[in-house]
Amino acid sequence: MAANRPDLWIVAAGGNDMRTDPDLAADAARGSESAYAELVRRHQARVRGMARRLTGTASDGDDIAQATFLTAWQKIGTYVGGTFAAWICTICYREFLQVRRRQKMEIAFDETAEIIPFGRTQADTANDKMDLSRALEKLPEAQRICVTLCVAAGLSHREAAEATGWPLGTIKSHVNRGVAALRKHLAATEVA
Incomplete structure (x- = not known):
């Protein structure tokens, strides 16, 4: 009864949609474009980031993100x-x-998600980014995909297993091995 509680009505009218994702999806399935627009607003950064990391380029990633939201609407x-x-x-x-x-x-x-400590120069940052990109390229494809889904896109192991269709144990193994290999490669480049 949001109409009887103006404080709730004002929040909803102000653009801060308090409905859950499943509620919005149900409304979108009934044809509500505004409900679907809210879902897009909530999830576009995650999808764009994931697609960009999977493709390696912003333009290709943005194309995939757009196709993702079109397919999801359909x-x-x-x-x-x-x-x-x-x-x-x-x-x-x-x-x-x-x-x-x-x-x-x-x-x-x-890989654009990185932590840059204070006191680092832009040249140091660029070199680190190149080292991380090279390290990712050295990973087997399955490990790169799992690291991207779980570390970069923030999916849980279970969600990544659902996304890829791979067994949960395989996802966990690829993430653990991929992260360990990245650490090893990056540690070796720091020593050199």
């Missing part, structure tokens, strides 16, 4: 619960695979 009626983030990231991963199959291209990653 299939919103198939969302049956669970985390909406996992559902939309699964669509993003599948869009990536379709593009990759069509282009038959090698995966290249541009």
Whole structure:
């Protein structure tokens, strides 16, 4: 009864939609474009970041993100619960695979999420970024995908397993091995 409680009505009218993702998805499945727009607003940064990391370029990643949200709108009626983030990231991963199959291209990653301590120069930062990119390129493809999904996109191991269709144990193993290999490679480049 939001109408009887003006404080709740004002929050909803102010653009701060307090509905849950499943509620918004249900409204979108009934044709509410505004509900779907809110879902896009909530999840676009995650999807764009994930797609950009999977493709290695901003433009290709943005194309995949756009295709992801178009496909999600067309299939919103198939969302049956669970985390909406996992559902939309699964669509993003599948869009990536379709593009990759069509282009038959090698995966290249541009890791932009990094922590830069104080006192570092821009040249140091650029070198670190190149080292991280090289380290990612050295990972086997499955490890790169799992590290991107779980570390960069922030999915849980279970959500990444749902997105890829791979067993949960395989995801955990690829993430652990991939992160360990990245640490080892980056530690070796610091020593040199």
